Amino acid sequence: MDPDLALWLMVIILAVVIPVVVVLLIGVLKAASSIPPKIDAIAGVAAAASKDLDAVVVLLTTQNYISQITGSVLNYGGSLNVALPDY
Amino acid sequence: MKIQVAIILLEVLLIILALAVYLVATIVQLFKINAGLNVVLPAVGEIVAKTAPVNGVLDAINKNLVTARDALEGLHLKKAGADAAGLVESVFPGEGANFLRRVGKSGKVVNVGTVYTRGVGILASLGRGAPIGAAHTKGPAVRDPKYSTTAASMLYPRPGGARARPKSPVVGREPAHSPYEAAQTPGERPRDPSGGAVEPGAAPQAPPTGGGDVQKQPEAAPPAPAPERITSAKGTRPWEQAPPAPPPSGGGSDGQKQPEAAPPEAPPTSAPGRITTAKGTRPWER
Numbered sequence: 001m002d003p004d005l006a007l008w009l010m011v012i013i014l015a016v017v018i019p020v021v022v023v024l025l026i027g028v029l030k031a032a033s034s035i036p037p038k039i040d041a042i043a044g045v046a047a048a049a050s051k052d053l054d055a056v057v058v059l060l061t062t063q064n065y066i067s068q069i070t071g072s073v074l075n076y077g078g079s080l081n082v083a084l085p086d087y
Numbered sequence: 088m089k090i091q092v093a094i095i096l097l098e099v100l101l102i103i104l105a106l107a108v109y110l111v112a113t114i115v116q117l118f119k120i121n122a123g124l125n126v127v128l129p130a131v132g133e134i135v136a137k138t139a140p141v142n143g144v145l146d147a148i149n150k151n152l153v154t155a156r157d158a159l160e161g162l163h164l165k166k167a168g169a170d171a172a173g174l175v176e177s178v179f180p181g182e183g184a185n186f187l188r189r190v191g192k193s194g195k196v197v198n199v200g201t202v203y204t205r206g207v208g209i210l211a212s213l214g215r216g217a218p219i220g221a222a223h224t225k226g227p228a229v230r231d232p233k234y235s236t237t238a239a240s241m242l243y244p245r246p247g248g249a250r251a252r253p254k255s256p257v258v259g260r261e262p263a264h265s266p267y268e269a270a271q272t273p274g275e276r277p278r279d280p281s282g283g284a285v286e287p288g289a290a291p292q293a294p295p296t297g298g299g300d301v302q303k304q305p306e307a308a309p310p311a312p313a314p315e316r317i318t319s320a321k322g323t324r325p326w327e328q329a330p331p332a333p334p335p336s337g338g339g340s341d342g343q344k345q346p347e348a349a350p351p352e353a354p355p356t357s358a359p360g361r362i363t364t365a366k367g368t369r370p371w372e373r
Contacts, residue, residue, distance in 0.1 A: 004089070004091065007089065007091030007092060007095065008091055010091070010095050011091055011094045011095055011098065014095060014098035014099065014102070015098060017098075017102065018098060018101055018102055018105070021102055021105055021106065022105045022109070025105060025106065025108075025109030025110065025113075026109065028109065028113050029109050029112045029113050029116065032112075032113045032116035032117060032120070033112075033116050035116065035119075035120045035123075036116065036119040036120055036123050039120060039123030039124060039126075039127060040123055040126075042123075042127050043123060043126040043127045043130060046127055046130030046131050046133075046134060047130045049130070049134055050130050050133035050134050050137065053133070053134060053137035053138060054137070056137050056138065056140070056141055059140075059141065059144045059145070059148075060140075060144060062144075062148065063144050063147050063148050063151075066148050066151050066152065067147075067151050070151040070152065070154060070155040073155050073158075073159065074154075074155060074158055077158055077159055077162045080162060080166070081162055081165070081166075084166050085166075086165055086166060087165065087166055087167060087168025087169070
């Protein structure tokens with residue numbers, strides 16, 4: 001193969017590769033640049049959600065109340081069982 | 088150097104330069120992402136920590152509610168019997184079949200509320216011999232719209248009609264209901280009001296009407312009222328029994344003594360046989 005021809009071929013290949021590489025790098029950079037704003041938004045939402053979940057502690061009180069109400073309802077049912085005739 | 092080699096070198100240089108620029112920018116963005124994730128992760132950890140006991144609490148609440156529901160449904164089935172699903176269906180449409188499935192029964196669910204109004208249906212189903220489902224569900228309601236209470240009472244067979252109910256006993260009318268014991272000596276007083284023993288043959292005394300002061304009043308011999316006049320506590324007052332005296336002559340200054348003064352001479356209201364009152368003794372009334 002003629003050495004000159006090989007060199008010219010190399011020049012052409014590199015000329016094609018350069019824009020492809022640049023386009024790929026631009027895509028990676030654009031994708032990376034779009035992530036930080038979303039992470040900032042997630043951080044804000046997570047902080048708000050964590051603050052909202054402070055009321056979860058009240059569930060323990062609700063559980064206690066429901067336990068008491070269930071006991072009262074069962075007692076009432078027992079009274080009805082005695083007071084009303086069976087079918 | 089050949090020109091081809093120079094061009095190649097230039098192109099390689101451009102490639103390296105592009106790689107350097109864009110990769111450095113990408114690295115910068117990745118650092119930003121890392122910083123952002125460092126902010127997000129603690130908040131997410133808080134969320135996880137705060138929601139950790141929710142499952143247990145909700146399971147306990149659900150367990151309590153299911154226990155109460157099962158007990159009440161069992162009671163409902165025990166008291167309402169075969170009409171229990173119809174009652175549930177009348178209150179919560181669509182739940183009758185679920186109720187039957189939960190209690191392990193099967194059959195057609197008849198909406199009791201379609202046949203009766205809600206209150207009548209419940210009362211009838213809780214009673215005995217209730218003809219639930221006797222009428223067609225699309226027919227008219229088996230009740231009297233004007234006298235619904237009577238209609239509910241008519242559901243139960245009762246001798247004498249729906250209104251025939253046993254009357255409550257009246258305390259005191261019958262001897263069995265009297266709170267007092269029968270007297271051993273009826274009509275006889277063993278002691279007089281002053282506490283002394285009463286002789287067996289003595290005449291019965293008039294019963295006292297009040298306290299000690301009232302008992303001494305008969306000894307004071309009050310003046311006998313005129314025969315025409317009505318004797319009463321009202322007739323013993325001075326202006327009602329004293330003879331008429333000359334009325335005081337005018338003057339508003341002695342108005343305070345007028346009630347104690349003698350009644351008017353002959354006012355129309357103080358005629359014998361009529362009840363005189365203090366109202367007729369006042370000057371402006373004469």
